[in-house]
Structures are given as structure tokens and as C-alpha cells.
Amino acid sequence: MGALPRDAVVREWAMPESVPVRCPACRRAHRYTAPPYPCACGAPVTPPLDPDAVPVPVGHRAWREEWVTVRCGHCGRDGEWPRPELGCPCGTVLRIPVAGPRTPAPSSPAVPAAPRGRPAFRSVPVRTARDAVTAAVLYLRRLGHEDVRRADRHPPAGIGLAGRGVLAQVDPSARPATLRDVECLWLTAMTESARCLYFSLAGYAEDARSRADALGVPLFLLDLTGTPRPVNGPADALDREGA
Numbered sequence: 001m002g003a004l005p006r007d008a009v010v011r012e013w014a015m016p017e018s019v020p021v022r023c024p025a026c027r028r029a030h031r032y033t034a035p036p037y038p039c040a041c042g043a044p045v046t047p048p049l050d051p052d053a054v055p056v057p058v059g060h061r062a063w064r065e066e067w068v069t070v071r072c073g074h075c076g077r078d079g080e081w082p083r084p085e086l087g088c089p090c091g092t093v094l095r096i097p098v099a100g101p102r103t104p105a106p107s108s109p110a111v112p113a114a115p116r117g118r119p120a121f122r123s124v125p126v127r128t129a130r131d132a133v134t135a136a137v138l139y140l141r142r143l144g145h146e147d148v149r150r151a152d153r154h155p156p157a158g159i160g161l162a163g164r165g166v167l168a169q170v171d172p173s174a175r176p177a178t179l180r181d182v183e184c185l186w187l188t189a190m191t192e193s194a195r196c197l198y199f200s201l202a203g204y205a206e207d208a209r210s211r212a213d214a215l216g217v218p219l220f221l222l223d224l225t226g227t228p229r230p231v232n233g234p235a236d237a238l239d240r241e242g243a
Helices: 129-142 179-191 206-215 233-241
Strands: 009-011 018-022 029-033 067-071 078-082 085-087 093-095 159-163 166-171 195-200 219-222 228-230
Touching (some): 078 129, 129 159, 129 166, 129 195, 129 219, 129 228, 179 195, 179 206, 206 219, 206 233, 219 233
Parallel strands (some): 009 067, 195 219
Antiparallel strands (some): 219 228
């Protein structure tokens, strides 16, 4: 499985950037501020926006177009984050262009080293299926899986994620995950000799939870703050001990 595309590497700046945006469909004027994301070193990383480029309406979704590589200005680590988007009240979704590589600002004082152990989880609010995937990716990175990407195999429900030694399923639907959903994820992970995790917005059917306990599949409930909550013993152990 190939890595996420690195078609744009951009630098992090101290303050979130904002640009004026006009919707080409209804001509409404907006002001868009880029959201910060937490680097593994603990510093906030914000995609620099290109004020001279024209926002493009999103006609269809393609995984390769959903991500942008942002370089942390503090530690130099590259991270994959969702491309900036703005939803207009008229229903048009606009992709906000990011600036290409450019010379970083003068160096700031060194950032103190992060304390030992895993950093505190920094969530993103879940309003869309895309947000749910982002929350799951953030959690997996907190566990130490830095190479998470879209899985080649499509699960029977939701969206599949894959990294070295790990498979995850993100189910943003309004129905509880079923016994079949859990068993399919576990069987796929077994064939690839990988650990598996399940993230659901609507919870789990009772037989799905019982089967997950028997198979050792960690189950997480994604709340609207984007924080994965363990709902069974394997998930509790993973959340406590890490990958």
C-alpha cells in the first residue's frame, strides 16, 4: 500500500493565517482561518494559506486530494493533515489553496522538550465523516502509528485506515456497528498480521461488543468532540498502555 501523497510540503507559522474567500456560486464573502493541528512534538502546525490563489469548489471526493503535507516549524517533522475547506451556507464546499514551500521565518527560541510518555490527545470536533477520520488518525498517531493512510481494502461499512502493523475502521454512520462489521475487521487484520481497532460514532450492537471482547478487538466510541472513548476491555488496555 502506497504512502499518502506529498504533493505539497508547507511550513508552519506562529499564528493561524486567514484569507478572504468569496463563494463563486452565491458571491457571499467569507473570512477563512486555517485550523491548527497538533504535531507529535506538541507544537501547533497550521497550513499557510495562499491569498493569491482562487478557492476551488469540491465537486467530488478523492482520497489523494484530501490531504496536504505540513512541516512543523519547531521540530521539522512532516505530517499529513486534511486540506483546508470552507462550507458556504449556499451548500458549496470550497477547497482553500495552501502556499507552496517558502523560506521559514527567523528561528524562534527552542521549544522545551516534551515530557516523557505520550502527549495529551488533542481532538478535532466531529461534524462530518471526514472529521471522524481525522480524529481516528490523530488517535492512531498518538499511539505511535505515524504512517496511517487510507486502506486499500474497502470495509463493508465505514472507512478503512492502515498503518504498519495496524488496521482501523471508522464508521461515521448513524447505526451501531454490527457483529459482522467487527468480525470482518478482525478477519482482515488476521490475514495481514496486524492489530485492529474500531471507531464508531453510533456505538455497537450488544453481540458486536461481546464478539469484540472474545476476539480482543478494541472498540472506541467517537463523541462529537472527536475524542475516542474506550467501550470494552481491549480498548481500555490499549488506551492505557499504548501501541
